[in-house]
Amino acid sequence: MSRDGAVRQGRGGRDDDGGRERSMVPRATFRSYYGRPVLKPPVWEWKIPAYLFTGGLSAGAALLAAGADLTDRPELRRTARVGGFAALLASMYLLVADLGRPERFHHMLRVAKPSSPMSVGTWILVAYGPGSALAATAEVLPAAVRGTLPGRLLRLAARPAGLSAAVFAPGVASYTAVLLSQTAVPAWHDARRELPFVFTGSAAASAAGLGMLTAPVAEAGPARRLGAVGAAAEIVASRLIDRRPGLVTQAYTTGRPHRLRKASEYLTLGGAMTALTLARRSRVAAAVGGLALMAGSVLQRFGTFEAGVTSTKDPAYVVEPQRRRLQAREEGRDEE
Numbered sequence: 570m571s572r573d574g575a576v577r578q579g580r581g582g583r584d585d586d587g588g589r590e591r592s593m594v595p596r597a598t599f600r601s602y603y604g605r606p607v608l609k610p611p612v613w614e615w616k617i618p619a620y621l622f623t624g625g626l627s628a629g630a631a632l633l634a635a636g637a638d639l640t641d642r643p644e645l646r647r648t649a650r651v652g653g654f655a656a657l658l659a660s661m662y663l664l665v666a667d668l669g670r671p672e673r674f675h676h677m678l679r680v681a682k683p684s685s686p687m688s689v690g691t692w693i694l695v696a697y698g699p700g701s702a703l704a705a706t707a708e709v710l711p712a713a714v715r716g717t718l719p720g721r722l723l724r725l726a727a728r729p730a731g732l733s734a735a736v737f738a739p740g741v742a743s744y745t746a747v748l749l750s751q752t753a754v755p756a757w758h759d760a761r762r763e764l765p766f767v768f769t770g771s772a773a774a775s776a777a778g779l780g781m782l783t784a785p786v787a788e789a790g791p792a793r794r795l796g797a798v799g800a801a802a803e804i805v806a807s808r809l810i811d812r813r814p815g816l817v818t819q820a821y822t823t824g825r826p827h828r829l830r831k832a833s834e835y836l837t838l839g840g841a842m843t844a845l846t847l848a849r850r851s852r853v854a855a856a857v858g859g860l861a862l863m864a865g866s867v868l869q870r871f872g873t874f875e876a877g878v879t880s881t882k883d884p885a886y887v888v889e890p891q892r893r894r895l896q897a898r899e900e901g902r903d904e905e
Contacts, residue, residue: 613667618874620663621745622775622867624694625768627656628742629776629799631701635735636791637780638728645792647708648783649776650731654705657698690744697741700734703727742772749877756820756880757873759813766806767873771866773799774837778862781848781855789855793844796862800841803869804834820880821872829872837865 630653637646707727714720746768750761757764773795780792807830811822820826843858 616663616667618870620660621870623656623660624745625742625772626775627653627660628738629772630779631734631738633776633780633792633795635731638731642788645780645784645788649780650705650708652779654701657701687748690748693737693740693744697734697737700730703730704734742769754877754881755817756876759817760810763806763810767803770799770802770806771869774803774862775866778840778859781844781859786852786855793848796844797841800837803837817880820876824879826872826876826879829868829875833865833868833872836861840865
């Protein structure tokens with residue numbers, strides 16, 4: 570066969586007589602020098618996805634506690650305030666531990682950069698923390714202290730403090746999604762529109778799970794409703810990521826990230842269904858449903874984290890989106 574004939578076969582997949590022939594041109598593969606990744610994989614350890622979960626749990630609990638306070642549900646308010654502050658302490662520990670040196674967190678407070686998600690998130694945490702701490706402290710005061718002047722003043726300040734934390738809670742729940750999506754990691758950057766909704770819905774579902782697990786059934790109505798709404802938001806936004814066009818979606822729909830996120834979806838959906846049905850009458854069912862919602866939130870964060878790591882290891886996830894954006898610019902249109 571002549572060279573021109575081979576080229577015609579490779580381009581069209583058919584010979585001159587119209588017969589179907591095997592392509593002579595091999596499929597393109599993406600390679601980098603010495604087989605090394607184009608991007609350096611994130612150096613973060615398990616502490617970071619755990620930090621993403623505990624921060625979201627604390628934020629959702631602050632909102633739940635504020636609602637319980639305003640609707641006179643003292644047990645739900647107490648468990649949400651205390652659990653939310655405990656989650657905040659765990660979140661701060663995980664963040665500082667991953668940074669390696671505690672003073673690095675302090676150094677981030679020396680400047681305020683509105684263009685930096687890390688800087689904005691740090692200051693949101695600083696604004697959120699005191700309200701959460703004050704409200705939680707008021708809930709655990711010993712009986713001997715409650716009757717004293719400082720104790721009475723602290724209890725009076727608990728509601729404004731709790732409402733203050735609730736104001737900043739949406740920012741705490743979502744800023745980590747913005748932080749991830751502004752990195753060069755393809756799986757996180759391509760999902761920048763959906764990740765804030767995934768993380769916010771996951772935060773609401775996990776906080777609802779905490780309320781269902783710890784509060785009496787008679788007071789846990791707001792937690793059950795929050796769990797259903799948060800689960801719906803998380804699952805819908807997660808499915809939208811799975812249906813995004815382009816190669817990068819495969820980082821979410823294959824391998825370990827897919828297994829983690831699929832397990833998360835099953836647990837979250839099961840917890841939401843339990844919240845709407847059996848949890849309204851049974852404390853045991855409420856506890857099981859609450860644990861399912863919290864476990865689903867944990868797996869969602871780890872699955873998203875693993876998808877990002879996966880997308881940095883395969884050069885195709887970096888090269889293919891770059892080619893798509895270049896082609897879009899050449900055609901005179903914006904590539905989302």
